[in-house]
Amino acid sequence: MRRKINPLIIAMIIANLSPLAFKIFDSPNKTTDQYIWVHYDRNGVKVLNAGMINSLAKVKKDVFCIEKE
Amino acid sequence: MLFKKNEFITQVSALLLIVLSSYTAMNKLIYQDRFAFQLQLIPWSVITKNASLIGISIPLIQLTIALMLCFGRYRLFGLLGALILLSVFEIYLITLIWNYENLPCSCGGISAHLNWTSHIIINAILITTSAYVIWRNYGLKLLNSVYYKRKTS
Numbered sequence: 001m002r003r004k005i006n007p008l009i010i011a012m013i014i015a016n017l018s019p020l021a022f023k024i025f026d027s028p029n030k031t032t033d034q035y036i037w038v039h040y041d042r043n044g045v046k047v048l049n050a051g052m053i054n055s056l057a058k059v060k061k062d063v064f065c066i067e068k069e
Numbered sequence: 070m071l072f073k074k075n076e077f078i079t080q081v082s083a084l085l086l087i088v089l090s091s092y093t094a095m096n097k098l099i100y101q102d103r104f105a106f107q108l109q110l111i112p113w114s115v116i117t118k119n120a121s122l123i124g125i126s127i128p129l130i131q132l133t134i135a136l137m138l139c140f141g142r143y144r145l146f147g148l149l150g151a152l153i154l155l156s157v158f159e160i161y162l163i164t165l166i167w168n169y170e171n172l173p174c175s176c177g178g179i180s181a182h183l184n185w186t187s188h189i190i191i192n193a194i195l196i197t198t199s200a201y202v203i204w205r206n207y208g209l210k211l212l213n214s215v216y217y218k219r220k221t222s
Contacts, residue, residue, distance in 0.1 A: 006139055006140070008080075008083060008084060008087055008138065008139040009139045011084055011087055011088055012087050012088075012091050012135050012136070012139055015087065015088045015089075015091035015092045015095070015135075016091045016092075016094075016095050016132075017095075018092060018095075019092060019095040019096045019099055020095065020099065023099055
C-alpha cells in the first residue's frame, strides 16, 4: 500500500529551500552586496554606512569604531 | 459539513504559518551574521547583549513550530507556539515603533520589503487566525469535555 505524504511537510520543505534557491539563483554576483546596509538613528541621521561586510567580526569592529568616535 | 469547513480553515492556517515560519527562519539562518548584527542595533540592552544567542534561537524555534504544525498530534502545541511568538513579536514591534524612529528591520526575504505598519497588520491577522483556529478546534473540545465531566459526576 502506498503511503500518503503529508502535504504540509512538502510545503515546509519548499519554504525551507526557497531562500536557498533565491540566494543561489537570484544573486550570483551579489554575495557581498547582501551585507551592505545603512542604519539611521531616531533623528533620521545616518550613523552607520557599513560598506561591504563579510563577517560579524568585521561588523562588530565597525560598530566599535563608530561608538568610539 | 461543519467539520470539513473547520478542517479546511485549520489546514490553510497551518499552511500559512508553516510557510511563513520556515521561510523567515531559513532566511535568518542563511544570513545569520546580518540578523545578529541588526539585533545589535536595537536599542534594548537585553537584546544587544544576547544578539548571537537570540539570532540562533529564534529561527530554531520557528522551525520547531513549523514542524509541529505539520503533524496533527502536535498541531495544538505548534499553534500555541506560533501564537505566543507572534504576540511577543507584535508587542515588541509596537513598543519599538512607539519609542524610536528609523529602526533596523531584522526580517528576512520578502518580509524585509514591508514597512512597519504592514508588519503589524500582517502579524495581527496571523495572531487572530491562530487564536481562532485554537479556539475553534481545541477550545470548544476542552469546554465540551469539562461540561460532560461535570454533567456525569
